[in-house]
Amino acid sequence: MKKPYSLLGIAVCTVAVTLAAGVPAAVADTVDVGNPVSGDNGFDVVVETDALLGSTESEGPVAIGGDLSYGAGYNVALHTPGTFRDGTDARPTALLVGGRISSADSSPVGVLKVLQDGYVKVGDLTGSDVVTQDANNAAVKTQVVATAQGHDSTPRIELTVEQPALSVGPRPGLMDFTDLFADYRDRADALATCAGNVEPEAPGRLALDGTRTNVLRLTGAELNALSEITFLDRPTEKGPLVIDVDTTATGGVFTWDVPNLAGVTGADAPYILWNFADATAVTIATGDTIEGTIYAPRAHVTDVDPADIEGDIIAKALTAGPLEAKRAADADAGEIHHFPFAATLSCENAPTPTPSPTTSEPTPEPTTSEPTPEPTTSEPTPEPTTSEPTPEPSSSEPTTPAPTPTPTEPGGYGDGELAESGPSLPAHATAALATACAAAGLLLARRFRRR
Known part of the structure; x- marks a missing residue:
C-alpha cells in the first residue's frame, strides 16, 4: 500500500517536468490530393x-x-x-x-x-x-x-x-x-x-x-x-x-x-x-x-x-x-x-509547431526581461521598493527567507497565481522543478518505509 503513493509522486513530478520542458515539435503531414x-x-x-x-x-x-x-x-x-x-x-x-x-x-x-x-x-x-x-x-x-x-x-x-x-x-x-x-x-x-x-x-x-x-x-x-x-x-x-x-x-x-x-x-x-x-x-x-x-x-x-x-x-x-x-x-x-x-x-505539407500543453486558464505574457517578482504567500513579504524602513526580525537568530512556492498545477503558481506564458518554462526553472520533485519522491519513500 506504500509503493503506489510513492510512484504517484514520481509520476506527477515526471508529468510536471515533461510539461515544463516541452518544446514545440515540427510536424509534417502528408497531403494526398x-x-x-x-x-x-x-x-x-x-x-x-x-x-x-x-x-x-x-x-x-x-x-x-x-x-x-x-x-x-x-x-x-x-x-x-x-x-x-x-x-x-x-x-x-x-x-x-x-x-x-x-x-x-x-x-x-x-x-x-x-x-x-x-x-x-x-x-x-x-x-x-x-x-x-x-x-x-x-x-x-x-x-x-x-x-x-x-x-x-x-x-x-x-x-x-x-x-x-x-x-x-x-x-x-x-x-x-x-x-x-x-x-x-x-x-x-x-x-x-x-x-x-x-x-x-x-x-x-x-x-x-x-x-x-x-x-x-x-x-x-x-x-x-x-x-x-x-x-x-x-x-x-x-x-x-x-x-x-x-x-x-x-x-x-x-x-x-x-x-x-x-x-x-x-x-x-x-x-x-x-x-x-x-x-x-x-x-x-x-x-x-x-x-x-x-x-x-x-x-x-x-x-x-x-x-x-x-x-x-x-x-x-x-x-x-x-x-x-x-x-x-x-x-x-x-x-x-x-x-x-x-x-x-x-x-x-510545410511543418507547423505543435503547441505545448496549457491549462484552461490563460497565462500572461512576461513584459520585461528582468526577473519576475516572487509570488506572494499568506505571510507578508518585505517590499524592497517602499520608502518605509524594512522591519527587522524580532529574533536574534537570522531569519531564513520563505521558500519560493512550487507550482501546484502545470502552468500555475501557489495561491492561484498564474505562470508565465509561452511554450515552456526556462531551463533553470525546469531543473529546479525536477530537483524538487526528486526530493519529494525520496521523502515520500522514507516516510512510507518507516511505517
Missing part, C-alpha cells in the same frame, strides 16, 4: 460561372456552369468531343452550358462551331431556339440561335451533326458545378500547403525528382521575374510538377507574363500544374505557350495572349479573348490544346 481535376467528366475547360469564348478555339470539350457568350469565330472540340454522354445520347457532349446562351452579349456576327459530331447541352433555353430545319423545312445540322431568328442567323452555335432538339435542352443539372468547385478549392488550398522541394540550381533551372510530386513555390513577382524556366528533367506521371503561385501580395490579382518554358512540350503538359489557390483574377497578358493545367478555382481567368495553353483550365470565370465587334486592338487569346492533366499528387 489525387488527380486535382477529378470530377471534370473529361472536359478540358471547366468554368464554374460565366464564360466568354472570344477567340480562338478549344481542341477538347468545354463545360460552363453559368452563361455562355462568344465571339466572331470560335471552335470547340477540334480534336475530340470528349467522353461525357447524357443518358442514352448517340454522341458525347462537346459543349455543356449550365445556364443560358447569351446572344445579346455575343458578337453580332458570331459563329461558334461544335466539331467532331459533338452534342450541345443547354441548361436554360430562355432567349434561344434550337433549329433542326431550314426555311424549306429540310433537315439540317442542328443550330442554336437567338429566339425567332431562324436558320443560319447570327449569332449562332452550329453543330456538325443532326442532334434532336429535345436533346439539346433544357438540360439543367448535368454537372453540379457548385459542389465540384468546392472540391477544387479544397484541393487548391491543400496543394498550397505543400512544402517546396524543388530548389532551382540557378534562377529558373529546375532539376526534378522522378519518384515524387515536385513542388516549386513562387510568389507572383518571383514568377514574373523569370524570363525563362529551363527543365533539366522532364516531369512524368510518377514525378509531376506543381508550381504553386502565391498572389497574396497583390490582393489575389495577378497579371502573368509567361516565361519561355525550355525543355518541355505538350507531351509533358499532363504532368505540370500551375496552382493559383488564392488568386481571384489572373490575366495571361504576354509570353510563351503555357505547358500544363491552369488551376485557379477562385479566379476569373482572362487570356489576351496569342500564345497557346497546352492543358486544362479550371476557373471560376473565363474570358478567352475579346468579342470581335468590341475589339480595340489585336488581343486574340491562344488556342487551348488537348493535354488533360494525368497525374496524382501527394506531398508533405
Whole structure:
C-alpha cells in the first residue's frame, strides 16, 4: 500500500517536468490530393460561372456552369468531343452550358462551331431556339440561335451533326458545378500547403525528382521575374510538377507574363500544374505557350495572349479573348490544346509547431526581461521598493527567507497565481522543478518505509 503513493509522486513530478520542458515539435503531414481535376467528366475547360469564348478555339470539350457568350469565330472540340454522354445520347457532349446562351452579349456576327459530331447541352433555353430545319423545312445540322431568328442567323452555335432538339435542352443539372468547385478549392488550398522541394540550381533551372510530386513555390513577382524556366528533367506521371503561385501580395490579382518554358512540350503538359489557390483574377497578358493545367478555382481567368495553353483550365470565370465587334486592338487569346492533366499528387505539407500543453486558464505574457517578482504567500513579504524602513526580525537568530512556492498545477503558481506564458518554462526553472520533485519522491519513500 506504500509503493503506489510513492510512484504517484514520481509520476506527477515526471508529468510536471515533461510539461515544463516541452518544446514545440515540427510536424509534417502528408497531403494526398489525387488527380486535382477529378470530377471534370473529361472536359478540358471547366468554368464554374460565366464564360466568354472570344477567340480562338478549344481542341477538347468545354463545360460552363453559368452563361455562355462568344465571339466572331470560335471552335470547340477540334480534336475530340470528349467522353461525357447524357443518358442514352448517340454522341458525347462537346459543349455543356449550365445556364443560358447569351446572344445579346455575343458578337453580332458570331459563329461558334461544335466539331467532331459533338452534342450541345443547354441548361436554360430562355432567349434561344434550337433549329433542326431550314426555311424549306429540310433537315439540317442542328443550330442554336437567338429566339425567332431562324436558320443560319447570327449569332449562332452550329453543330456538325443532326442532334434532336429535345436533346439539346433544357438540360439543367448535368454537372453540379457548385459542389465540384468546392472540391477544387479544397484541393487548391491543400496543394498550397505543400512544402517546396524543388530548389532551382540557378534562377529558373529546375532539376526534378522522378519518384515524387515536385513542388516549386513562387510568389507572383518571383514568377514574373523569370524570363525563362529551363527543365533539366522532364516531369512524368510518377514525378509531376506543381508550381504553386502565391498572389497574396497583390490582393489575389495577378497579371502573368509567361516565361519561355525550355525543355518541355505538350507531351509533358499532363504532368505540370500551375496552382493559383488564392488568386481571384489572373490575366495571361504576354509570353510563351503555357505547358500544363491552369488551376485557379477562385479566379476569373482572362487570356489576351496569342500564345497557346497546352492543358486544362479550371476557373471560376473565363474570358478567352475579346468579342470581335468590341475589339480595340489585336488581343486574340491562344488556342487551348488537348493535354488533360494525368497525374496524382501527394506531398508533405510545410511543418507547423505543435503547441505545448496549457491549462484552461490563460497565462500572461512576461513584459520585461528582468526577473519576475516572487509570488506572494499568506505571510507578508518585505517590499524592497517602499520608502518605509524594512522591519527587522524580532529574533536574534537570522531569519531564513520563505521558500519560493512550487507550482501546484502545470502552468500555475501557489495561491492561484498564474505562470508565465509561452511554450515552456526556462531551463533553470525546469531543473529546479525536477530537483524538487526528486526530493519529494525520496521523502515520500522514507516516510512510507518507516511505517
